[in-house]
Amino acid sequence: MSVKAPPTERRLRSAPSKGVGRSAPPWGTLALFLAPAFLLYAIFMVIPLVQALFFSLFEWTGTARGGFVGFRNFGELFGRFPLNEQLPRDLWHNVIFFIGTMAIQVSLGLLFAVLLQGKRYGKSFLRTTYVLPFMISPLVVGYVWSLILNPTFGPVNSTLRSIGLDSLARPWLGDPTTAFPVVILVNVWYWLGFPMLLFAAGLAAIPEDYSEAASIDGAGAWQTFRHVTLPLLTPVFGTVAILTFIRSFNVFGLVWSLAGVDGNPAGATDVLGLLFYRTAFRGGVDAFGVASALAVVMFAIIFGVSMLARWWFNRLEEGLT
Amino acid sequence: MTAVSHRAGRKKRSAAQVAIPIFMWGYAAIVLAPLLLVVLNSFRTTREIFAEPLGLPTSISFDSYTTAWNEASFSQYFVNSLTITVASVVLATGTAVFAAYALGRYKFRGSTFLSIFFLSGLLLPFRLAIMPLFLLLESLGLIDSRIGLVLVYAATGVPFSVFILSSYFRQLPVELTEAARIDGAGEFKIFGRVMLPLVRPALATVAVFQFVPLWNDFFFPLVLLRSTSKWTLPVGMTRFFGEFQSDWSTLFAGILITLLPLVILFLIATKQIIAGLTAGIGKM
Secondary structure: OOOOOOOHHHHHHHHHOOOOOOOOOHHHHHHHHHHHHHHHHHHHHHHHHHHHHHHHEEEOOOOEEEEEEHHHHHHHHHOOOOOOEEEEEEHHHHHHHHHHHHHHHHHHHHHHHHHOOOOOHHHHHHHHHHHHHHHHHHHHHHHHHHHHHHOOOHHHHHHHHHHOHHHOOOOOOOOHHHHHHHHHHHHHHHOOHHHHHHHHHHOOOHHHHHHHHHHHOOOHHHHHHHHHHHHHHHHHHHHHHHHHHHHHHHOOOOHHHHHHHOOOOOOOOOOOEEEEEHHHHHHOOOOHHHHHHHHHHHHHHHHHHHHHHHHHHHHHHHOOO | HHHHHHHHHHHHHHHHHHHHHHHHHHHHHHHHHHHHHHHHOOOOOOHHHHHHOOOOOOOOOOHHHHHHHHOHHHHHHHHHHHHHHHHHHHHHHHHHHHHHHHHEEEOOHHHHHHHHHHHOOOOOOHHHHHHHHHHHHHHHOOOOOOOHHHHHHHHHHHHHHHHHHHHHHHHHHHHHHHHHOOOOOOOHHHHHHHOOOHHHHHHHHHHHHHHHHHHHOOHHHHHHHHHHHHHOOOHHHHHHHHHOOHHHHHHHHHHHHHHHHHHHHHHHOHHHHHHHHHHOOOOO
């Protein structure tokens, strides 16, 4: 081809040549390249996801599908006891979980990213350490912390008792007032390294001239940070917020291992992920229908809010430039 | 007056110079303490742990590890986790690299649509598809089957692998393949001999990046596997914590067995993992 069509070749040579744009091989060859991944992904991921939306509109008896019932499953989901009480409660818990995680993680993550910016003794050790928990299974994180916070044999309470603070020792995960805050803090311990890395990458991408220019104009370190650095980090805030939101609404294994499948004590730590699992696999005979309705609701929340947030942050970014 | 404020400023700075490292190493201690506790307590007897939750092992005993490995079936869970995770990563990467080549190197009718189609998988809360997936695997006779789980896992890995690999292929200069083409090499030969060796670093990143979330996953084996002999480490952990409730020494050993492969992987591939995470894809 390159011999027959010299102009094309010259164009490819003169421009920094990338592989894109050259005439494609025959369809058969392309299909052979694309088919395995396409089929795997379509059959085991895309089709089930699309089906999940339709499942909610049918009557289910066990795993056998009956006729079309419109929105009856949604009626059951919002009206039947105890779902009608658990659903709003768990939705609220997920919102609190998101806000709590986000508040601590953004402030601490950004602070660590800033502090790790310059030359610092042990910098790469510290960074690796902060990210390390993120590699662990949420289930293991939860079990480790449930042992540490164990009311009788856990090191937290035993330390409090040994320094004379007996009154502070309590069943951290058994007390409805402390259980959920503790779950959120454990989640922060688990996940903090990730926003820190994103902020660090964001900071590294800011050209040094910007802060130099600001300091020549007489701005102090804090003013430069507040009025130059922070606005430039808007896209990173957006990414952190959206990923934290998605993750907060998907949380499952961490709460399971800290508080059991029912989100103990008395549902104080229950979240939508656990509710979905219980409804689908420990529910009654029409479980598949009601759980599918719940899946649609969760899907709408997760997908809808993250799209809205993406749009809002894009506008915010445009407003800044 | 300027001298005073200057001195105050210097004092402040030196206070910060002390406070910041204390703060940072203090937080590092909070991160490491639980993990250190797991290691130390796995070498102590349960009686010692209950008497004194914080303490150093008096003698190094591997009894807890033998109990966890043999009696608590961790040997079985470990082998299951390893085979399922490795097979899934190989299948996902192995199929995705072909698709990524076609999408990264060529423009053809539908190529943009296909790219978006693959990319959209990164954004969707896939767990919510568990019921249709359950019925699909049931109809294929793949419930309570490790193969079924591998197929599901591999499918979840495809979008990410295609995304990363196709952007790698896109960056390779066209001259590389021209010579081979003039020599009359076919598309598969060019792919295998010329292109594949060049994307090896990307393949490693993609493989490491899929390994972690799959090794850690709890939801899919919980729903799709029934016999305990097929369970992976996270699901086995739930049964283990019920059965060995009062044997903390063994609990800590079991936790360490589950953790260790990931910690080692992370320390070997810190650079790749941090680079991947920084790219902003919070898959884990």
